Amino acid sequence: MTMQVGLKVWRFNSRTGERELQEFEIAAPEEATLLDCLDIVKDQHDGTLAYRKSCRMMICGSCGMRMDGAAVLACKMRMYDIAQAGHVPVISAMGNLPIVKDLVVDMDPFWEKFNSVNPYLQPGYEEPPDGKENLITQERMNVIHKEALCINCGCCVSECNAMEADPLFTGPQALAKAMRFVGDPRDGQKLARLEKLNGEHGIWECTRCYFCTERCPKGVDPRDAIAKLGAESMKEGIDRDMGAKHAKWFVTSARTTGWLRETELVPKTQGVVAAIKQTRFALDLALKGKVPPPFPPHVAKDVKESRRLYDLVRDQGRDGYAGIVQGERALGRLSHGHGVGDQTLEEIYDRPGAYHRPFIADEEADA
Ligand code: SF4
Ligand code: SF4
Ligand code: FES
The missing domain is CATH 3.10.20.30 (Beta-grasp domain)
Structure with a gap:
């Protein structure tokens, strides 16, 4: 037919x-x-x-x-x-x-970024005492299960709007590949890798548009991989980038008041000097009723719920990439x-x- x-x-x-x-x-x-x-x-x-x-x-x-x-x-x-x-x-x-x-x-720019994340295992584990195979639990491998499915097709890169704005952005495919090794318990270069990925053109340039995740034909979910890299960086104390500071302030703000305190977002993210330079803009916004007064801070009635949630995540050890692993659900969508x-x-x-x-x-x- x-x-x-x-x-x-x-x-x-x-x-x-x-x-x-x-x-x-x-x-x-x-x-x-x-x-x-x-x-x-x-x-x-x-x-x-x-x-x-x-x-x-x-x-x-x-x-x-x-x-x-x-x-x-x-x-x-x-x-x-x-x-x-x-x-x-x-x-x-x-x-x-x-x-x-x-x-x-021309796939050359794609492969250059791929190579920039050292896409191979740099062993950093002790030899097993019995000299046999180094067994990894399924739970640990779930951290990088999706990322290991990448076939390097470039569909995610094609749709990345952060890369449109900055062609030097490392990009979704290379970052997903980076997570594949950052999350591998056998790799010995996790901190060095995270340090590099937190630099210019690194993970914090992602705009979270999710187009890469939507278009990936293999369910790799690159945006999820980038979120894992961000969470793991902050867990390891690598939080100098404005993106990391921004994310941290969201958590602090939600935990302490149950709201996002936008007025304090700029000084907490960009620093006091940058905030002072934007005073005029802030005043214009305030005159139009777009900025709530910072004092007294508005505290949500049910703020205890927000704090309990924070404590729960902390007590369960779900910080870093452990809080973001959702491989099976993404695969189910494929x-x-x-x-x-x-x-x-x-x-x-x-x-x-x-x-x-x-x-x-x-x-x-x-x-
Ligand atoms: S979520 Fe980030 S990496 Fe993915 S397409 Fe959007 S900007 Fe690019
Ligand atoms: S679209 Fe998916 S499979 Fe293709 S390169 Fe990107 S992450 Fe890999
Ligand atoms: S021809 Fe190989 S992925 Fe389509």
Whole structure:
């Protein structure tokens, strides 16, 4: 059984800088993926179309590209529903990486960042007394379970808006990889790694937009990895960055008053001098009723609840990355285009907060 599939593909010639949106109409098997469709285009319509592929089964990470503006693995993307809805998706190269030709991007900046986090184990453990295997408990491995699933496809990097603002930002893939080794009990360089990751272009540049987590085709959840790196840094006393100070103040404020005391956020995060420089701005905000008076501090009626929560987390030792491990839940969200357990695909997509991206049947993507 075949189906008719329409595709609009952004072609790009890096020598001339020319861009052109080219439309194709092809006949493809009903089970075809986006990658299968591109193969048909290349074989039967235009042999000059450039894209990457290798494994065709979501393992090698070669076929990252954008469909309707969101990164996908072409070999994971089934086309049946899209074709049935009469939708013609727009296919383009991944974002945040220079385009070489059509859908092929230059991965050198990606690999440079990958290498910058020393993505290999630097052993720092004692030999087991029996000289045999160094066994790690499942509980400990859960800390890095998701991070170990990365296939280096670049879909997260493509969508990272912090990287758009600062191309030198280490980025979601490299940071997820860094967490894979920071959280490995066999690694001997945890503190050195955290020190480096807290520097310029490091973990605190992340804007927490969660696009990396949304687009990762393997459930790695890079934003979660970055949160773990931040929490573990603060547990180890590495908190000199403004981002760390900001996060600390949130905790202090919630614990002491049950509210976020925004008026004190700037001096606590950026320091007194920076706060004084912003006095005029603060006064303007105050005149418009946007800044509550700092004194007396507003204390929530049920502040004891907030303090109990803080004590509970502390007493259970859930500081550092131990407070953020949620690997199994994230893996449970990974559908691979079919249902998970008893849940159908429809039930998964219809849950609150789930998105059909990149394909949205009711809305045509802007060409
Ligand atoms: S959550 Fe952070 S790392 Fe992930 S895409 Fe957004 S800015 Fe980038
Ligand atoms: S974290 Fe996910 S999206 Fe990013 S490179 Fe790894 S597998 Fe791809
Ligand atoms: S071709 Fe290997 S991941 Fe798609």
